[in-house]
Amino acid sequence: MSPLLALAFERPAWLVLALCAALPWFLPRRLRDRVQGALRSLAVLALALALAGPWSLTGGARAHRVVIVDRSASVSEAALGRLDARVAALRRAMPSGDRVVLLELGAPREDGPAAAFDARRFVPPATGLGLALQLAAMEVPRGAPGSVVLASDGRSPDPAWSEAVTALVERGIPVEVLPLAARDGTRLVGVRLEDCVRPGLTTRLEAEVEARDARVALVLEGPGGELGRSAPAVVRGRRTLTLDFEPPAPGFHDLVLRLEASGGEPPRADAGARRLCLAVQEPLSVLYLGGRVRDGAKTLAGVLGQGFAVDSPGTGGDGFALAGHDLVMLDDLPEAELPRELQAGIADAVAERGLGLVMSGGQASFGPGGWSRSPLEKLLPVELVQKEEKKDPSTALAIIIDTSGSMSGNRIVLAKEVARLALRRLLPHDKVGIVEFYGTKRWAAPLQSAANSIAIQRALNRLDAGGGTILYPAVEEAYFGLRNVQTRYKHILILTDGGVETGDYETLLRRISQENICVSTVLVGPGRHSEFLVELADWGRGRYYHAPDRFNLCEILLKQPSSSRLPAWRPGAHQCESRGGRGFWGSVDPEALPPLEGYVETRPRPGALDLLRTRGDGHPVLSTWSYGLGRVTALTTEPVGPATTSWRAADGYGAFLGRILAKSADGRRFPFAVELERRADRLLLRARRLAGTAVPRARLLGAGDEATPLPLVERAPGLWVGSRPLGLAAAAHVVVDTDAPADGSYRAALPAATDAWPEAQVATGQGLDLVALATLSGGAVLPAEPAADYRPRTGGGSRPVAVVRLEPLFCLLALLCFVAELAWRRRPSRSMEDLVG
16 A cells, blocks of 8 residues: 555544644643543544544546446337346446446436445436536545446436536546437426516416427416416427416416327327426506596406506595505596695606606596696607598678779779789688779679689789779678678778768778678878778778889788597497507407507607507507616506496406506515525525615525525625525525515515426437547546456546545554453552562
């Protein structure tokens, strides 16, 4: 045996007992026999060293080899039947002087070739090939030569084999692989659930299924019976199947997902079913502020179901609080009924604390509700449209033009220009006529539609000056002509140079004005102010104008156009089309709803997600966007009002509306992102702060909901970590909350290792690549049948070593010292020998 290369202790704390080696010299009394004291001290010292578990590395001629045998559920029956003979042949091919350890992955067996090995180890199947390779590396001491033989199908529930493979490659230990055939047939190979599951909200489960050619359906069962069933689908190879279900009440629930297959190979019990641990959160808290719809909160709660807690405290008064609510819903509420300070508080909570906001409603919401210039208007993902209709009322105009001799020359030209300017102000629905007076009166153009512009212009062009000035009959003629016309405004326009006869104009014009006919006058040509024309305009409740030359023509005001707001509410049957992806809608199909019976017309803002709009007009019915930390959604119809009567009668409306509210409340999440992880036999919890300044607290629930605190330590700013032992067969139910009650709590679940990592449900192609492992480590791929010239490879070191445990040696030394001290103490004294002699 070579000298010691190293000395170490497994339990070094026991070395403290070596201090007791000095006690025999002083207790119970001082010894005078030095030999007896030395033997007692040596016995105590040897016992302390034995309890410390000493071991050493010594030089030797043996190599260290490990054979890993995979007997897990994923290996086929045929491969397992020939495995023992193949392992025995491998053992016989290894040098007799080498130390060979058998590592069995799976349930322990009494039979088999274990007797031919120097040691035997067992690895639980739930831990996978990663732990088996790590233990194999530990069986080969550093600096010693060795090798690993892996007989496996490569499928492992735990893919954490990278560290073990890296350690073997770095040390130069070759891994020779013996590929085993894996089980096939119909089986589950993956399950995915949504992160945050709430009661009453439709939740989608996705499962990866592998089958050769089978018709497969998913069935989800809970403690109370079947929760959901998917439609059967034909699976050839790998396919993703979906199942929609409504989770049970808040809490932790043990569920079973199983396959029902017809045709092909039926699924085995360990491959066609998986146990799931479902953590269901508390219902979403909705603050409902309604207006026009009576009992809106009660109706909304009935539509949504148990997934939402609807609270409707009113809109005013003391005690109004947003804390503790996940979502605020303003339904058919006019802006005047919600105080501005409350609006500002909602806007701040949405931007800073992630509160969700949904505005919905009809004739008392959005633009019709007066929200155009409110503090919440800028938060909405839609622009509030309030169209205005310009009203240009109809007018009947009678133009009286003086064509007497005094109007000759430039005056008649100016009169025609002023008349043309007046005609330009008329619209096709107006009426116009031209009366000329030149000693008598006549209709140059009878009253007719202003759309006949060509005929009217021709009549105007034919006018020429000549004759006397007699105005009174012309005014009467225009008056009689306008009396029979049905228009909103009636106007008489007199164009003259002011040189007219006298008469009882005041009586005539006052009678005309009493019948809502306006009379205006225009003084044409240069000259002084005409007091007569001013009086005519005053009696006729019109205006007086002066057109001295072609550069100073007057604009005649005949009517005052007005405008009025058009109603933004669009009644009638409106079919909607979906624009959003499946990420927002999940399992809900919004296009399956019947036509909508009314909505408020709006426009989507740039950057908003237009999820639902009317077909044809393209007006948004459902738009959403992120605002600060929260999400704001606009539903431009009445969710519980008359406009959605057809929707509420259809199947799936509750899931449709619940999906909208749930997605709008996404920003108001628990202030920590919670992750659970299993590391060997320990539970690891990480809580990363998303917002606020709260400190997390965690409890681990046991049987009967008995809570055990799980201490958390802040390892980095905003990151808390906690850990405690957890058996492989135990599931973890964890509740995390904060010191602020308004934050609520979060439930997280981690299934047992045997439930989370079923060996038989590892997908094809996701296992350990055995050929790549052999190539990377310098090993080889062994044939299925033993080869006569097989010689195991060796690597990892050039200095053979052996591990020698010194604990038995020191125990024997302590026993010998104790016997020697006892014999020395009982020996005959010298004085007695002299007396006998």
